[in-house]
Amino acid sequence: MKSYRTMCKKTWAVILAIACHLPATWATNANEIEIIPKPVHVEQTSGNFRLSPKSTIGYDAALQGQAEYLQQVLGQSTGWDLKLKKDARKATILLTLNPEKVDKPEGYRLDVTPKGISLTGRDAGGIFYGIQTLLQLFPPQVYSDKRQHGVEWIAPAVTIYDAPNRPWRGMMLDVARYFYDKEFVKKYIDMMAMYKLNKLQFHLIDDSGWRLEIKKYPRLTEVGAWAGPDHNRLGGFYTQEDIKELIAYGQVRNVEIIPEIEFPAHILSAVVAYPWLSCTGLQHEVPTQHFISRDLLCVGKESSLQFLRDVLDETVRLFPSSYINIGGDEAVYTRWEECPDCQKVMKREGLKKASELQGYLTNVVAEMMKEKNRTVVGWEEIFLRGDVKTPVVGLIWHNVRDTLLATQRGHKAILTPATHMYFDFPESRTPGEVKAATWMPPISLEKCYSMEINDYSPESTVLGVQGCFWSDQFIHGTVLQEIDYLNENRSENYAEYFTFPRLLALSEVAWCRQSDRNYSDFRCRLSHHFNRLDFKNCHYRVPEPIIEQMNPTATGAIEFTLSPAVADADIRYTTDGSYPTVHSPLYTTPVTVNDKSDFRAITVVNPRHYSLPIYFAPDYSGYKQYGEYTAEWKPLNVQPYLTPWRFECTGKISGNGTYTVSFIYTKGETPFRLGTLKLYKRDELLAEVPQSVLINANSPIATYRFTVDSFEAGTPFFIEVEACGEKGNDTSGLVFINKVTQ
Ligand code: ACM
């Protein structure tokens, strides 16, 4: 792979240098300074440091874990057994703690000179981050877990001072919808650590799985961790020993693991194991498909509160984190409204609405946790429902302005807006894009990077930023589509594909001050990180080539100037609107086309690994009144007699309410016939609208109307309509869906 890429390294170095406003000589230097997240202060000096088999690592006694980590990383890629020197004053690489020299938590100062390396930190976290920066100065092969031959292990001489702007730089991993084994979780922690993220929200519990061993309630994992029939059951869980191992792994890497014990909703897996936990006491099964249960933990029964106490007790004993996450999202309160026990509590506490019971429960648990010196974190609902007096930390996932409410009510906030930080959304609408969550628009790398942190609350209220990776898209390993490249260990590979490279954008959003962020500068540095991810064996979505310029020419054509989004990768292109392949013409100089939609170009990392094409979505603004573009028909898919035509409309059905579906005839000689239309929520028929209508150039629009009253986020919706060409197939048209009432 490497040799394929290095073929055109020189050409791209020059193009990148121009694009990144750097001197070409700088861009051709073997080890450049392309650190992510961008350090606060970097001063390049002259010469290089060269690692040798004789190099030693000296360390303060308190930094043994960090020294061993560095020894191990350098050892596996270089093949050298570098000596460690405890309490040393002299060593080739010296790690020391010095709070006077470095004043910010997790901060460090790194001096690389031709003679040696000095790394000073205020704390072990700062030292770990100095090591990460140092690794980014070495050639990318340093990330390999196999010995690399023929590499010059040099790093440019430099002085770096660096510290994070905020204390919370998080990622959430949903291990409940899909069980990732311990080794994958370690890899995820490792990848977070490489980019200086320090909090892992471990989403251990959801309707579809309970993943944490609780000794007092063994059925939680004997029963609640498994879905499907016995002979073919899916799932798994972490033993308490596994958890201890993960915590220790995280500690060396400055990643704090925060357990998320979800309640009162998203807890069906526990209810399956112990039906008496819910208001109704009914027996259920662990779902095998995406499902948000309406069953809630009963607040009115002493037995379910005791369960909560016991589970949280064991959790607190296991996890040293000063935070305990209690979930709290998406409760629908009908069960509490109907439950006599819950109603009694409402009366006793003088509450008017069942939703206020959630605030009551949050107070009870937050007090319980305070006694154990732990702070409660949870989704924003934990402080938005009812009157919560004990200070908590809310994860703001809907509206970042709610940080203001957090401040006013004495709480703190972490920003994790679904619009920018949910990595289960695709990056684009380009045909061929990975199928993923649809209830929000795609989140491109640039959109993720552009997230603004807080202009609403004082800095002290917003602890930081977090990305979320939900696994509903491949619940229990179901894959919604095939991507050859990801076919082995597919769920794990998809998880990485969704997470990277957006995690690198998150890293910079979380680490840097907003005023220090610059997307084009980030993109230039990023282009050199894909190779590092390759050596880490980490999958990622290959970005499309970057359009540097798109200039009209004197003849009315358009000239495209591109640069590679992945350093040293090829760009291949077409000028007739067709999909480029790895054999299409190689881009070397600007390309001129008559119409921009005729131009397509892909990034080719290697012959098996390439991007989607640059794509200009058709302009449907003239159809705005009909709602969102959903589907289209063309002569190729038009049938000769009335046949059910099924297309997906997930995301266009965005909540309960009344919708119109408009079929609009756009061209052709043949009229298009439509019959009965059906709306499905997965396989469940929700609406049926009989109609028989013919549309053509003179009468081009057919409209259907239906109402949805059992919407579920994350569940796929489909339309099936009878359709055919009337004596022929020369007909094309568009389908739009509009939500007309709430
Ligand atoms: C969430 O996305 N339900 C927090």
Ligand code: ZN
């Ligand atoms: Zn109840």
